[in-house]
Amino acid sequence: MAQIGVEALHKSFGDFVAVKDSNFTVEDGEFFCLLGPSGCGKTTTLRMIAGLESPTSGRILLAGEDVTRKRASARDIAFVFQLFALYPHMNVRRNIAFPLVSMGVKRAEVRARVEEAARILRITELLDRPVSGLSGGDRQRVALGRAIVRRPLAFMMDEPLGALDSEFRHVMCGELRGLHDRLKATTVYVTHDQIEAMSLGDKIAVMSHGVIEQLGAPQEIYDRPASVFVADFIGSPPMNLLTFHDSLEPGRARVRLGGAEIAIPAPREGLSARDLILGVRPEHVRLNDQAPLRGEVFGTEYLGTTQIVTVTTAHGVAKARLPANLKVSVGDRVGLQFRPDRISLFDAASGRAILTVLHDHAPAMELAHG
Amino acid sequence: MAEVVLEGVSKRFGATSAVADLSLTVHDGAFVVLLGPTGAGKTTTLRLVAGLERPDAGRIRIAGQDVTRASPAQRDVAFVFQQYSLYPHLSVFDNLAFPLRSPARPTPEPTIRQKVNEVATLLRISDKLDQRVTKLSGGQMQRVAIGRALVRSPSIYLMDEPLSSLDAKLRSELRIELKRIQSELGATILYVTHDQTEAMTLGSQVGVIEHGRLAQVGTPRQVYEDPSNIYVAARLGSPPINLTPRSVFPEIAMPASTATVGVRTEHAQISKANGKRASGRVTWVEHLGDQDHLHVKLGDHDFVTLADPDSGLGAGDEVAIALTDPLFFDASGDRVRA
16 A cells, blocks of 8 residues: 655646646545545546546656556556446456456465455355346445455545445445455545545545645544635535625634624634625524524424524524424524634635634644645 | 325236335325335325326325326326426426416416516526526526426425435525425425435425335424334434344343334433443544544444544443433334333
């Protein structure tokens, strides 16, 4: 297994810039997620690392070696696709063995390695079955088997769970993470599903329009989004974003949303009066009749353990995650109270996060260049 | 709007029983959601109500009238499909007006205009009326498809996973709008989905369907808090309910016929085993931002529960689990009440 380095990576297709000056390092043994909506450049980045696409400029390092100009087959990387392309005329054993057989590995070793892969994936009893009768999950396990049997330097996975239904995806997520913990394999994983990225990744790169908006551990990205885009992309429901107009002074831990004064983490920078955005996660919103920020309940959604209450205010819509037994009705006039130490602030024009005491104990905010 | 009643309805396709002896009442103004996996018989049930399929047995009544043998046109139902089949060559206005211009329901043009404008306002697409539908986003197209059903005033709206082709964000926006529209119009809706969040948040009643049979019908709260069997308990809740053999919790008093103990994540209190007898070991902490899912190994069994991100528990920690509200099931999966 090995470290992967991506340096000033750039890819254009004609006038369209798919990946723009991307820089990151995937550490040895790390599970690294590229997360973003369709068209953000995440799959193109993955394909460049794998050698299926050549970059317009920039470098790719695999275990310290520059592989930018090497063909995919010379890179010692295993690729797992969304659609498990298995050979329908072969049984499970021969499907998993295929990469080794085509590399000319001796039969006894092929046998041993296939059985080891099957044991890791817990599909030993399927080895002599035809692939045609397998369930979606088992087919994906066989596809994974074909990747791990090669013992490559790194795994590239492009939405490998995308074709599965939501409940089963959750089961496979757990399996993939368990597999990773056993193999400690360097993995780059592409997904548009933020819950998948949050639960699997050691580190996440959130991409938008070819640019990495933020790079960090899942909890870090969740707690301290570097931009409005990240705040709005992560979380279910995502962070509430309320627009207002005010100035900021370093150390003054309050802002005014219209007539309502709201406590915030003290800013570390000053800003002249402008359009700002206050970001607060639904679990940090409470209803309080005394709170100065008022709104009207637009809808309630019972989820069993909790309920999501949607409130319209003069500054935008806010959703609160509240205990399911709290009685709230559509049309109620309510006050909204936010947990002050967890509030994010953004500059509306640029979308970037404003530094506050919230960032004091954070690891240095890792932002991509550009 | 009207009451719709299914009485002992069955439908087979060859050797496969799609719907088996299904009885369900959709009251006037109710929003009933049928929840089940692919192949459970949800869509067949909708098609039976619409008259697109004929039942092998049983009766269907709409507004007190037996429509079991009536054609779809005679039933006065409006169907919204998963794939919005709009007319690409028509504007949003003309797509919405289409059902009213059908020769079966001659409507004066000023009435059409008024009705379309009302529905467009309700769905927040008033500014799009003159556009070609092909210029719309997926969410806007699905609004038009729903709007095309709403311009009519049928006995019942039948909706077959209308939100499932949309992305997560749009889905949650339309979910809350659909519920609001339903309550404003007092519309009667029978809606099918495989998504438990949709079922819980939209329905005034949820029917959990399994292999063509209704396992339970009730308010979202009833089916979640008071499931009648293991199947219903496992269908609802995220993370799903923990189901473990009774032997895992020897210290808990339970009815004699109990085979399985069901524990929802909010009914398990986890604490570090400070010297006390540990009941499990944390194997993995899944960080989901607002909450952590704690994966615990209890003997040979996996147990998943929620923890606050600040709980300080990590992989390898020995933990004790206390149950507050366990559910008991017998060997056949039926609920046993203590």
